[in-house]
Amino acid sequence: MQPSWDNDTLDYPQQKGPGYDYTGFEKDQQVRADAIVDMFRFAWDGYYKYAFPNDDLEPVTNTFQNSRNGWGCQAVDALSTAIIMELEDIVNVIVDFIPTIDFSKTNTPQPSVVSLFETNIRYLGGLLSAYDLLKGPFSHLRVNSTNVDALLSQARNLADALKFAFNTRTGIPVNDLFLSNHSFSGRGLQQDGQRTAGLAELGTLQLEWQRLSDLTGDPEYGTLVQEAAKYWFSPSPPESEPFPGLTGGNFSVDTGRILDQYGGWTSGNDSAYEYLIKMYVYDPERYANYSERFILAADSGMRYLASSPSTRPDLTMIGSFAGTAVQNYSEQLACFSGGSYILGSAALDRPDYLEFGLKLSEFCANGYRYAAAGIGPIIYSWNTTELAWPQFVNQSDLYNKAGWFIDDNRAFGNGMAPEAVESWYYAFQVTGNSYWRDVAWAYTLAQNRTERANSGFSSVNNVLTVTGGGTSNFMASYMLAEVLKYQFMIQSPKKGIWEPVHDGVNQFVYNTEAHPIRVAAKQPT
Template identity: 25%
Template structure:
């Protein structure tokens, strides 16, 4: 302040023309120091603002300064902190990276290291199988070392034997010695004969084409409009910024060996998947099967804890939907507020196929996180259903979560019912056949379905009709065509009095679904098909004639081939693959069809995320050796995301609770 302010010393009046005293010079030196510190602080604030403001980050592209900073930040532990000790891969001795030779170090430091070595040797029997030996897999070296939350991870997919992995947040896991030599194949699986190899390579190229279109025109959005070459905002996720195609397609990329694409998608999950930015309602069912399931599959396949942590983060956003009087979750939940509700058109009811298709993911999530809340939620659903009376032993498609009463008695093996039955069987398989309750519920429900809904047409085709208040509607959804594979799995996984009947149904249903494809102009099946005196396996209404890139028929081809080795299922799958490339491929990706009975049909301009997650994955596995995602080691969720079978599969990666 000036002298008139009464703050400066009295000698300030001698400034003009008078020599400045030693005291004044000292004051000016301090003033310059303070000014320098103020300017330095201001610069740091501006620097920090430049990097950290959310508004700035949100407006920048993939190559922003923030991303550069993020790379520096994640490299920080290596730059600033000495690396942790770890076991030598060859000798098992303690090996510490250091600048100086051990002989020159402080003896106290050497003593501490000796104690640490003794501790590790003492605990060696509890080694973590975080990343099993995958030496049989041809993992490309292009993948960079993975880092999750600043914690060092070994290169994804590379072998590391059974050495302790230095992941501080992973609890100690005891792996039975008998499992250490049994590592399922998760990439590779190249077939022996040339024709099958060429077909499989074609499917891989189809995946690359679909992915490149999405990456170029809709990156980070949910789905692609391949003709318009822009994002699709009319999917079940609307504009929810959750990258549906990325989360749904990640494991397909990995299994096919498309590791550059996989690594870029993983980077998006790290840097751009922010759940707190999501304000709209989301489907509990769709989020679970596509995103929680997809991320857990990637965790199982790679051991990268990033995927497990993101799956848990998303699942936590779904938990408020379970806060109902019965514990039956509502269909929709708001990620921001936690408010949940059911669809207005469902008359207040929750949908069987939705609340019944949570068990695989939630049970596995509890096992790999050590948190029982997820398994408890889905176990409660099953226990509640057991207390209810079921008309003719059947499960209606609607259940009121407030009153605990069934809605209208509409029963279906297709839409609204389908995957509930699937998860009863697969929960039993996932548990290594220990969840006997799930298997019993499956067998009981399938006997009721076969008795009341299984029909044969005048032309000899077997199908599942729908049941509405004791009245049969002779219509079968494309969605219901998964049941061919389901019944085959039921037949092959347990030899009992029903096994022969199950396999007979499996073969006949799969044949009927193939007929629904073969009787169209484009050799791809309709959304639904009917049976009457004048109609067999053919759509009647216009909205039934569309093909939405659905996977269910090909899913049954895949399972039937794996279990029977009948070559016709590969041939049928190849027919479908050629039809997809001929009628659905466009320069920007793949589109659904509006009318499968017209070769000049229009395209719907939507590349569904499940086309990459399911349709192309099932085709790829159909033309791969059986050891690639073996059905002895893995169970695929209803979105085709592979989850490991407990105890028999060392990729299960269970964490003690």
């Protein structure tokens, strides 16, 4: 029997000291997994009825918008999850649609700016993942084989449409593009005429573009992204790397120099650090240099950036940095870091990474535990100087109990964020401790209680209220691509080779949008 999603009868955890009371939680893993499939179908049905083949569902008003080029982002992003859930009807709708997409132009009333980063992780990653899954462990699904082959050809068409982004002096790509005339937008163009790129923008392409090269036999795609990464691996000037492996996040496209000393495992930088260990997992023979860079960054994170709130010394989180000054500040986006350390522990045989990764995962679990909505905030601060400011002093009680508060009055909402449940998934998979399943299940229940918005899910406005303070009117594609995939896999009693570690062997690695990519590493015979 699936749990009821009726808000009045929802079995939701009560806060008791530092932990949840899980009494009464449905412990049957198949029931939990089936309930998450039900969530996916509900979200898909709303999108398909009111938005397909546009990008985004606006669930409150049953309307749509096109925030990602008008190519059906929600559908392409949802495909790998539908495959893993073995929902053949949905898989066929999407696979039949993908060959019709024209990636040479945006499908919007006016030519729109295309983000290389967002398009890469959602569309290119989604296409390659679906191809790898349908040609591999899910080849038994009844899907038109011609359309499966089209997934790869369309991935190549998309990369060909985007690759002019690398036509710069250094080969560092420009992120914001106009496809219609192969020009760059004005974003990142400074007053002195120097164009810049963010660390995540140049460092979160390698997995997808290298996979495309390996599948097609054309080295161009991998070469482009590997050349761009060199400027991060050999940072200049020296002061732009205040801690070994940790650099500023703003690069000159013209010179390759790093223009600041601000960064950390936070927005604008996060997924570049994530891809260091994932490229090594993808192929440890070719990409040992990525593991070397990951070790530097991970060791520095533990040595220099880790800190504990004054009221909760049992908690540990990585702060951000400004030069060599560490900031007692982090973000929901940084909650992926626990998973990266845990994956690094398995790939590099580093037990200390596992211990540290579990601490980071618990910090974010604690964030969800003490937010009244059961959903963690966008921002975490444990800066007691700021806490004394008049606008934040009303959160003193929260800080005393939880060890964090929100130091930005614009940041009380949360957009269905996937990063924490991603780390909980890695934590469960490596340790087998059902605690992480229960933590993730609590998030599932909270989402159904607060984020269901007419025909889909939408972000809440205030995580410090039990109701979530109402919702916005936008269902992000990562709800289907990431959140529900990780929630399903952590709860499912079934195991599969799509997992990052299966029987001690890596056969798939996830891109930052949770699309499983078949590794190129040699498999044991």
